[in-house]
Amino acid sequence: xxxxxxxxxxxxxxxxxxxxxxxxxxxxxxxxxxxxxxxxxxxxxxxxxxxxxxxxxxxxxxxxxxxxxxxxxxxxxxxxxxxx
Amino acid sequence: xxxxxxxxxxxxxxxxxxxxxxxxxxxxxxxxxxxxxxxxxxxxxxxxxxxxxxxxxxxxxxxxxxxxxxxxxxxxxxxxxxxxxxxxxxxxxxxxxxxxxxxxxxxxxxxxxxxxxxxxxxxxxxxxxxxxxxxxxxxxxxxxxxxxxxxxxxxxxxxxxxxxxxxxxxxxxxxxxxxxxxxxxxxxxxxxxxxxxxxxxxxxxxxxxxxxxxxxxxxxxxxxxxxxxxxxxxxxxxx
Numbered sequence: 001x002x003x004x005x006x007x008x009x010x011x012x013x014x015x016x017x018x019x020x021x022x023x024x025x026x027x028x029x030x031x032x033x034x035x036x037x038x039x040x041x042x043x044x045x046x047x048x049x050x051x052x053x054x055x056x057x058x059x060x061x062x063x064x065x066x067x068x069x070x071x072x073x074x075x076x077x078x079x080x081x082x083x084x
Numbered sequence: 085x086x087x088x089x090x091x092x093x094x095x096x097x098x099x100x101x102x103x104x105x106x107x108x109x110x111x112x113x114x115x116x117x118x119x120x121x122x123x124x125x126x127x128x129x130x131x132x133x134x135x136x137x138x139x140x141x142x143x144x145x146x147x148x149x150x151x152x153x154x155x156x157x158x159x160x161x162x163x164x165x166x167x168x169x170x171x172x173x174x175x176x177x178x179x180x181x182x183x184x185x186x187x188x189x190x191x192x193x194x195x196x197x198x199x200x201x202x203x204x205x206x207x208x209x210x211x212x213x214x215x216x217x218x219x220x221x222x223x224x225x226x227x228x229x230x231x232x233x234x235x236x237x238x239x240x241x242x243x244x245x246x247x248x249x250x251x252x253x254x255x256x257x258x259x260x261x262x263x264x265x266x267x268x269x270x271x272x273x274x275x276x277x278x279x280x281x282x283x284x285x286x287x288x289x290x291x292x293x294x295x296x297x298x299x300x301x302x303x304x305x306x307x308x309x310x311x312x313x314x315x316x317x318x319x320x321x322x323x
Contacts, residue, residue: 050144053221053229057230061236062311
């Protein structure tokens with residue numbers, strides 16, 4: 001069980017680092033959702049199912065959707081520069 | 085020079101606050117009985133765990149704290165969410181003048197069927213989560229968020245379906261009013277805002293824990309309709 005939790009935390013940290021380093025906003029948002037999902041599983045193992053439920057629904061679900069709606073309105077500047 | 089003076093002033097204020105607060109106990113094990121507090125009032129955590137079930141009737145201690153002992157804080161949280169949703173609606177409404185027509189193709193058959201199959205199940209689960217908030221893990225916020233994610237699924241699967249904004253607004257207002265009215269009834273009949281005036285009932289049964297299920301119903305509907313409205317507005321703008 002400890003190994004599983006360590007694995008979850010490792011994935012979480014890796015996803016968080018990727019979200020910060022990534023150039024593509026969409027990939028970063030998906031990585032953020034992964035962080036929330038891992039956090040919610042860890043909350044569940046820490047006997048906090050209430051928090052786990054809120055984290056899974058809001059952190060992994062709704063926030064991701066809202067970010068994607070917002071990113072949908074933006075333009076990719078990198079591609080423009082490449083085209084120039 | 086001005087930076088230095090403000091730094092010194094900030095330091096003085098910080099030290100003053102620290103000095104004045106160092107006398108009072110916070111949460112941790114209280115060693116002494118002062119004139120203004122008793123020992124069991126200082127040990128919040130242990131007190132809630134031991135007395136919470138008898139005092140509020142809610143088996144889920146988290147909800148007995150969130151809605152029972154700290155009901156006013158929850159009202160504040162719901163208000164913050166309400167203001168955020170209202171502000172978002174205002175900003176999006178102001179810029180919604182030049183609307184672009186939806187040029188994308190409809191969702192695939194698999195997504196459409198999955199959405200139609202899962203939507204009632206997710207709604208049912210969300211309702212279960214906030215109706216049973218005082219018995220099992222979960223509560224108004226979690227149930228409302230689950231319901232809002234069901235609305236999100238509807239947006240993904242069937243794009244032409246729109247939520248009824250007016251119904252959402254009415255649901256949200258009514259549930260907010262219910263929360264405050266329940267608190268005011270407590271103030272009128274028992275002498276404190278949000279004080280429990282209903283019978284506790286038998287623990288572990290659905291109809292127990294006094295006003296906690298009523299408040300959780302209100303919070304669940306309020307959070308669900310607010311988050312649903314946010315999703316709806318953003319989805320409309322994302323076209």
